[in-house]
Each structure stands twice: as C-alpha cells, then as structure tokens.
Amino acid sequence: MARIIVVTSGKGGVGKTTTSASISTGLAQRGYKTAVIDFDVGLRNLDLIMNCERRVVYDFVNVIQGEATLNQALIRDKRVENLFILPASQTRDKEALTAEGVQKVLDEMSETFDYLVCDSPAGIEHGALMALYHADEAIVVTNPEVSSVRDSDRILGILQSKSRRAEQGMDPVKEHLLLTRYNSERVERGEMLSLEDVNDILSISLLGVIPESQAVLNASNQGSPVILEDESEAGGAYADAVARLLGEERPLRFLDGNKKGFLKRMFGG
Amino acid sequence: MSFFDYFKTRKKSSASIAKERLQIIVAHERNTREQPDYLPELQQELLAVIRRYVEIEDDQVQVQLDRNDSCSVLELNVTLPEEVVDPQ
Secondary structure, three states, rough: OOOEEEEEEEOOOHHHHHHHHHHHHHHHOOOOOEEEEOOOOOOOOHHHHHHHHHHHHOOHHHHOOOOOOHHHHHHOOOOOOOOEEEEOOOOHHHHHHHHHHHHHHHHHHHHHOOOOEEEEEOOOOHHHHHHHHHOEEEEEEEEEOHHHHHHHHHHHHHHHHHHHHHHOOOOOEEEEEEEEEEEEHHHHHOOOOOOOHHHHHOEOOOOOEEEOOOOHHHHOOOOOOOHHHOOOOOHHHHHHHHHHOOOOOOOOOOOOOOOOHHHHHHOOO | OOOHHHHHHOOOOOHHHHHHHHHHHHHHHHHHOOOOHHHHHHHHEEEEEEHHOOOOHHHHHEEEEOOOOOOOOOOOOEOOOOOOOOOO
C-alpha cells in the first residue's frame, strides 16, 4: 500500500516540479520504491527535469484509456534504483484525467510502490484537483512572497474540503510547508518575508527551507534533480526535507546567509 | 541594520507590510471559504422577497453563516430605509 504525496502550491513557478523530482529521488535513494507522476496534462515538464524526455513512449492518459499498460508507460530512472517516472500527456485534453481513471491507475501502482509523488499543475482547476484528491500527505511549495503565500492558503482550504480524505471523513491530509527560493540576506534586510512570517500566516508543519541557489537552474539545465548535487545548499536542504518527511529530526541549515562580522553589523556596510 | 541606522527615521520594512497585508486578506478569505456555495443565491432571493414590501438597495441585506462545533447560526441583517414605503 503506497503512501500518496501531492506536491502542490496554487501559484505557478514556485518550484513544484523541482521539488517533485528531488523528493522522489530522495525517497528512492533511501530504498523506497517510488514513482513520480506528472499531472500537468498538456504542459508536461517533469520529463525534462528528470532527463527522460526522449524516452517517453506512452503516458498517464494512455494508461487511463487502456492504450498502454502501466509497465509500458513507466520510465525507469537511469541514475537511481527504485525510481520511476510516469509522464503526462503532451497533447490530450485535460479532461482526459477522469477521477475514476486516476483512481484505477493509482490503485494499481499502490500495490507495488512504497511512495507515489504527484506533481500538480498550477492553479485550482481540474488537473490540480485530480493531483491532490487521493493524497495522504501534501507538500505545499511556497515562495516568501505575497501572492504565493495567499495561493498556498487557498490550496490548504481545498485540501481540507475537496480531497478524498476530507470527503470521506477520514483523518485529514497531512500538510507540510516547503519554503523555496529563500534568500536569508534579503530577509535580514527586511525585504523578504521570513520563515517565521510565513509560518505565522499558514501555520502548518515545516518540511524544509530551500535557499535560492544557482544549483537549481544548473541542475534543471542538465536534467538532474538538484538533490543529487549533494555539495550544493539546495541539494542538502532537499535531503533534509526527505529525512523529515520520513520522520527524522534534522536541524534547519543554510538560514544564516553570509553572516556579517560584529564590526560590520555595528557600522554597516 | 547598522548602529547608526537607529538614529535615522525608521521606515517600515517592505516585508512587514507584506505580512500585515497577508494576515488581513488570508483571515478574510478563510472566513468566506467556510460559507456554503448557496449563500449568494440565498441573499438574492431574500432581497427579492423583502423588495415586495419595502424598497431596499442590494447592499442592505447581509447574510452571514457562523459555525461553531455544535450549532450554526444564520445571521440575516436587513437595513430598512427610514420611511417605509408601502407599495399598495
């Protein structure tokens, strides 16, 4: 029985696909059989971030419509054992993701996988609702920026009312905050919402803080999940987030930026 | 923030403005989120019924649903004009 995790945000461009790629890679590295599923029908991008865009033959919608089996559509990752990618369809209509179809595919995958990571499209339309409906846990990716925080709150409301767990009166979806593109120097200068500010507003448990880092773009350029760049701060922060997701305690790192010396603090500069 | 900055006039940081604005809008949106979808329609129909007897403007009827653990209270607030006009 797989644990289903949705990576969602409401707002676009905050790092959902980057996060889906790194979290699923991290879970697979820990030995859990993991699949990462792209729900962004029409605008698939997970394949590019995972460097398997040229290996896509069948997709999620083909499996739903019975044109391919799950095994034909799943792409085995070449770097990490236990990791599989289920790409979204690039051409079909969004409505092709029917509730029953998604349910059927997730049920079948649940039998053999430990974790299913659902990469949600932006917005609160059909695709996003399908991605979060079956979730046991939700990673809400948020940038320290007003529109992202507001949209995250909206998504939290939807998780609490429109998910399967909410509709069937089960235990609620476990919500995690992942703060991305965090720039601690700007926070220190009062130019960016701090971790505490975002926490005060959203008040859900913190999974991690990913510092704004050149490593993220570098990694996506090459189709490598940034968690594999274990020298980089962003990679380390994602590894910590995976550990916390698995219930381990990890102190927050990379939050102090370039600490200024005492004299510099006193006299500016 | 340097030592000498304390002598300058203090200006609110943009981050604290962001936080204040967010706290207000998020609290407001959480309130309306919990209201059922039929509330706007209910408000329109109530308005139509009341208009059969008195002339009132759209914004003179407020409908609000407050939910507690054990009970829900539907609060209806109608502001009547000072002179009640009898249509008959």
